């Protein structure tokens with residue numbers, strides 16, 4: 780089985796690009812049906828979702844726009860807690876049909892934060908599409924509207940996902956070899 784080494788870790792082949800592509804085509808098919816008469820504003824969460832966003836939007840048939848945001852974590856001086864802020868969203872999303880694009884949902888913490896922030900801006904509708912979902916790790920009651928592939932717990936890299944910044948360039952997805 781194909782393996783890759785990134786820094787100190789070994790990863791083994793987990794999902795081939797043909798299967799990623801097929802899952803994305805299925806998601807796009809569902810989105811095209813659900814938004815037949817509506818314009819979509821996709822909001823892709825960087826860095827991880829850039830490949831997924833790029834493959835998905837190419838399969839969207841109706842008029843749509845895409846914007847990219849980033850989460851920046853900073854230490855809040857007052858509470859000393861870590862606060863993450865959405866940066867890069869310049870457009871007014873009020874009244875728009877928004878779909879958030881995420882690479883992977885694990886505990887659900889990140890996506891819940893993004894969802895609640897965007898919800899405050901009063902979009903006409905707000906849905907979530909994630910390429911990868913770890914049902915055993917998910918701890919929220921938030922509805923995940925479009926899921927590409929469900930995965931067991933375990934650390935993944937490739938197709939946009941990184942380990943210490945590396946591995947995003949792989950076309951296939953690899954999982955950490957714990958052995």
Ligand code: 5GP
Pocket residue numbers: 827882883884885886887888889890933934935936940941942
């Ligand atoms: P959550 O907030 O749902 O626990 O985690 C979501 C974020 O953690 C993702 O946006 C991603 O950045 C990171 N993450 C979660 N699982 C993995 C994984 O298996 N591999 C990589 N590279 N990042 C992950």
Ligand code: MG
Pocket residue numbers: 824825826827828881882883
């Ligand atoms: Mg991410």
